[in-house]
Amino acid sequence: xxxxxxxxxxxxxxxxxxxxxxxxxxxxxxxNIKKIEHIDRWCRDLKILYLHSNLISKIExxxxxxxxxxxxxTLNNITRIENLRGCExxxxxxxxxNFIGELTSVESLQDxxxxxxxxxxxxxxxxxxxxxxxxxxxxxxxxxxxxxxxKKSERIVALQKYNRIRSEILEQEKFYLKxxxxxxxxxxxxxxxxWNDQETCDEESQSKFWKQQTKNTPQSRIExxxxxxxxxxxPNSETKKPKLVRKLITDxxxxxxxxxxxxxxxxxxxxxxxxxKLDLAVFRFLDTxxxxxxxxxxxxxxxxxxxxxxxxxxxxxxxxxxxxQRSQTTGHLxxxxxxADEVLMGRKCLGKSHSSxxxxxxKKNVSEKHDLGMKNQSITxxxxxxxxxxxxxxxxxxxxxxxxxxxxxxxxxxPPLL
Numbered sequence: 001x002x003x004x005x006x007x008x009x010x011x012x013x014x015x016x017x018x019x020x021x022x023x024x025x026x027x028x029x030x031x032n033i034k035k036i037e038h039i040d041r042w043c044r045d046l047k048i049l050y051l052h053s054n055l056i057s058k059i060e061x062x063x064x065x066x067x068x069x070x071x072x073x074t075l076n077n078i079t080r081i082e083n084l085r086g087c088e089x090x091x092x093x094x095x096x097x098n099f100i101g102e103l104t105s106v107e108s109l110q111d112x113x114x115x116x117x118x119x120x121x122x123x124x125x126x127x128x129x130x131x132x133x134x135x136x137x138x139x140x141x142x143x144x145x146x147x148x149x150x151k152k153s154e155r156i157v158a159l160q161k162y163n164r165i166r167s168e169i170l171e172q173e174k175f176y177l178k179x180x181x182x183x184x185x186x187x188x189x190x191x192x193x194x195w196n197d198q199e200t201c202d203e204e205s206q207s208k209f210w211k212q213q214t215k216n217t218p219q220s221r222i223e224x225x226x227x228x229x230x231x232x233x234x235p236n237s238e239t240k241k242p243k244l245v246r247k248l249i250t251d252x253x254x255x256x257x258x259x260x261x262x263x264x265x266x267x268x269x270x271x272x273x274x275x276x277k278l279d280l281a282v283f284r285f286l287d288t289x290x291x292x293x294x295x296x297x298x299x300x301x302x303x304x305x306x307x308x309x310x311x312x313x314x315x316x317x318x319x320x321x322x323x324x325q326r327s328q329t330t331g332h333l334x335x336x337x338x339x340a341d342e343v344l345m346g347r348k349c350l351g352k353s354h355s356s357x358x359x360x361x362x363k364k365n366v367s368e369k370h371d372l373g374m375k376n377q378s379i380t381x382x383x384x385x386x387x388x389x390x391x392x393x394x395x396x397x398x399x400x401x402x403x404x405x406x407x408x409x410x411x412x413x414x415p416p417l418l
Contacts (some may be wrong), residue, residue, distance in 0.1 A: 002032050002033050005038070045067055082105060118142055130168055295324075
């Protein structure tokens with residue numbers, strides 16, 4: 001059960017910067033409050049007070065609130081109206097679904113001259129004959145009763161029948177109080193006993209309790225509260241399931257593949273560079289401080305916001321030579337892990353032969369350029385020399401033909417050419 005404390009009022013005064021001395025409205029509903037206290041001393045300027053859905057059995061400690069205009073006592077264990085004469089500014093009172101059986105207790109509101117609205121719906125006193133006429137005649141300042149406006153004719157009739165109705169109300173009230181065995185003090189004792197005698201119960205007893213039919217009394221509400229407290233305590237002590245611990249390595253030392261964050265990934269074997277590459281699709285706007293990468297000789301592990309991603313590698317790698325980088329555009333985490341078994345690829349030999357071929361081509365080009373240079377140098381003649389060279393060549397041809405004619409011997413046995 002909850003008591004009204006300074007900390008509770010400050011929590012409920014967040015709309016007023018947690019200041020309670022200047023508080024004008026406060027809501028203390030559904031707090032399991034059993035007693036009203038401290039409000040009249042700490043919140044003198046209070047105008048609106050919500051106390052519905054609690055376990056309050058008596059109205060007290062509110063007479064100093066001179067500015068109070070509205071109080072909501074709905075769904076409590078109040079049995080009579082009292083201690084509200086000091087609330088001079090009171091305009092509206094709501095006692096819906098309580099246990100007010102003393103209808104004559106409304107006479108204590110006669111000094112609240114500004115009271116305009118009163119709600120008593122759901123109380124035992126509303127079943128009395130002449131209930132509405134008695135309240136209208138007792139409180140002439142009322143304008144609305146149980147949500148219905150009071151007509152002038154209705155008030156006149158109620159005042160005419162007031163003496164007779166009051167005697168009937170007193171008889172019905174005595175009969176009711178005689179057969180009802182509870183009052184505000186008994187309810188307080190039951191609340192204290194229920195608080196001390198709370199024990200956990202099994203599901204069968206709970207289902208039996210909720211199926212049982214009982215009368216609407218303060219004791220039944222206390223029993224409901226007791227069982228609700230038991231059900232709240234039960235999950236914390238008995239039915240609370242321990243968190244599952246994810247195994248990353250089995251008892252026999254086997255490495256497991258785990259993807260708790262459910263991220264997409266791409267694993268490639270780069271044979272050219274002799275390494276493994278892991279591209280993990282980490283969320284783009286995830287802070288890098290929430291990532292932890294660990295590379296071991298035979299597996300890689302990444303922790304993303306407390307969830308593990310683990311991958312078994314097909315071969316051993318160098319953890320100390322591995323690199324981890326994150327893309328600034330996509331946010332992906334790229335881990336490069338050099339293989340432990342280095343393999344000499346043919347690409348290196350091809351590189352040497354290719355370089356030697358290039359050198360040979362370069363030498364050949366240089367030699368060709370040198371020959372072309374020499375030829376160009378030998379061809380550079382003047383025009384006069386070119387004419388003299390051609391004339392000398394013609395003379396040599398003529399002399400050569402003449403020499404051949406002199407050497408020629410005709411053979412008569414050879415037939416002539418036709």
